[in-house]
Amino acid sequence: MTDSIGHxxxxxxxxxxxxxxxxxxxxxxxxLIRAMACGDAMIEAKGLLDHGEFEPWLRENVxxxxxxxxxxxxxxxxxxxxxxxxxxxxxxxxxxxxxxLVAGRGQRSPRPRLLPAxxxxxxxxxxxxxxxxxxSTAVGFYFITAYRGEEATLTRRPxxxxxxxxxxxxxxxxxxxxxxxxxACLPVDRNPFDGxxxxxxxxxxxx
Numbered sequence: 593m594t595d596s597i598g599h600x601x602x603x604x605x606x607x608x609x610x611x612x613x614x615x616x617x618x619x620x621x622x623x624l625i626r627a628m629a630c631g632d633a634m635i636e637a638k639g640l641l642d643h644g645e646f647e648p649w650l651r652e653n654v655x656x657x658x659x660x661x662x663x664x665x666x667x668x669x670x671x672x673x674x675x676x677x678x679x680x681x682x683x684x685x686x687x688x689x690x691x692x693l694v695a696g697r698g699q700r701s702p703r704p705r706l707l708p709a710x711x712x713x714x715x716x717x718x719x720x721x722x723x724x725x726x727x728s729t730a731v732g733f734y735f736i737t738a739y740r741g742e743e744a745t746l747t748r749r750p751x752x753x754x755x756x757x758x759x760x761x762x763x764x765x766x767x768x769x770x771x772x773x774x775x776a777c778l779p780v781d782r783n784p785f786d787g788x789x790x791x792x793x794x795x796x797x798x799x
Contacts (some may be wrong), residue, residue, distance in 0.1 A: 617684045624668065624675060624690055629710050631669025634662055636709070667694050676731065706756040706767060708734070713777045716770035723767060725756065727779045735783035746783050 634657075638646040647659050657665075668675060671694040678693060679685050685693075706725050708714035713726040724737040733750035 620684050620686055621679060623687055624679070624685065627665045627687065627690075628669045628672055628675070630657075631665035631667070632710055634666050635669055638666070664691055667691075670694070673732065706772075707753050709774045711776055711778075712774035714772055714774050716767060716772045718770040721770070723770065724785065726777065726784060729779045729781045735780065737783060737785040744785070746785050748783055748786055 634646075634650070637649070641649055647662075650657060650659065650662055668690055674693060675685070675690050678690075706714060706716070706723070708725055708727065711727075713724060716723045716725075721740045722738070724735075726735045726737070727733075728735055728750035730750055732753050734753065734756065735747055735750050736756075737744060737746040739745075
């Protein structure tokens with residue numbers, strides 16, 4: 593009887609341990625994802641402010657984020673690829689371990705002007721010209737569709753985020769004069785405008 597009770601209890605404890613361990617890992621990954629998303633937003637805000645204005649702006653407008661936390665979150669966001677690679681190869685990655693991983697790597701320069709906010713596509717318009725930047729399922733890569741009047745050009749292969757600000761000259765459009773707006777969307781595995789626009793063609797993008 594006692595052996596049976598002990599055996600059943602061990603089985604229950606085994607399941608509880610496995611469940612809680614899985615939840616811990618999910619919570620840890622969620623913490624990192626949220627920290628990087630916060631860092632993305634702060635990097636964008638910093639890029640819109642003059643030199644030296646970011647920390648005073650942060651203290652005035654976001655009271656629950658210290659400068660130290662801001663620097664960490666921006667560093668995590670700046671090194672997203674390294675963190676995501678590490679997450680794919682280890683059982684779990686704590687915030688402290690992630691901080692050590694990116695220590696000394698520094699922050700990236702302000703995000704490209706054409707880079708949409710996380711979880712969004714970006715639409716830029718200037719008169720009859722415009723551009724859509726849509727996130728692909730390959731993290732850090734985007735499908736581009738540009739139009740002038742009734743003519744359109746698109747990329748059938750996604751373009752790396754680092755090349756977004758140069759895409760205007762490849763597509764022959766003036767992105768500097770455009771007004772941009774972000775809208776929520778899910779990542780896609782192909783350009784959503786491919787096959788739906790007349791006059792569309794390939795532009796060589798990063799594979």
